[in-house]
Amino acid sequence: MAHGTRAPDLGGRRGTLSLDDDDKRMNCSAAFLTRWISAQIFKEVVEKHGYLTKQGFVRKNWKRRYCILQSGKLAYYKHPQDKRPAGEVILSERSSILSSENDPYFRVVTEARTFTFCADSAIEANEWVYALRILVRCAALLQCPNDTLLS
Numbered sequence: 001m002a003h004g005t006r007a008p009d010l011g012g013r014r015g016t017l018s019l020d021d022d023d024k025r026m027n028c029s030a031a032f033l034t035r036w037i038s039a040q041i042f043k044e045v046v047e048k049h050g051y052l053t054k055q056g057f058v059r060k061n062w063k064r065r066y067c068i069l070q071s072g073k074l075a076y077y078k079h080p081q082d083k084r085p086a087g088e089v090i091l092s093e094r095s096s097i098l099s100s101e102n103d104p105y106f107r108v109v110t111e112a113r114t115f116t117f118c119a120d121s122a123i124e125a126n127e128w129v130y131a132l133r134i135l136v137r138c139a140a141l142l143q144c145p146n147d148t149l150l151s
Contacts, residue, residue, distance in 0.1 A: 053119075055115075075089075091108075091136055093139040105125065
């Protein structure tokens with residue numbers, strides 16, 4: 001605060017702020033809205049698809065797969081026209097995405113296992129990583145208590 005200016009009167013004791021019922025309702029509405037937006041993003045908004053090369057879990061060989069990131073999961077298919085995925089990565093608030101900026105490789109770490117992917121370029125890998133991190137952050141917001149959302 002600049003020298004010579006007075007502290008604003010916040011009602012009650014100096015330096016405290018009390019919330020009336022309207023403020024509390026607004027805070028609850030903000031928390032609800034944050035959760036609702038996060039749920040919409042997690043379920044529908046973030047959608048990415050394209051080819052990635054995935055490392056196998058047992059044999060550690062690399063196979064090119066058509067991947068679709070949607071509804072909180074990364075599904076991978078042998079062919080784009082396949083009806084059923086060859087596998088899927090379920091994202092949650094505990095998932096983490098590991099990558100380095102100039103590297104086409106990235107990892108998706110879930111509670112069940114770690115998946116390693118390789119994009120055609122570092123730029124494309126960064127796009128996948130960005131989209132995956134948005135979904136993980138939305139999953140985390142959906143799990144937060146209301147008071148955490150408002151701080």
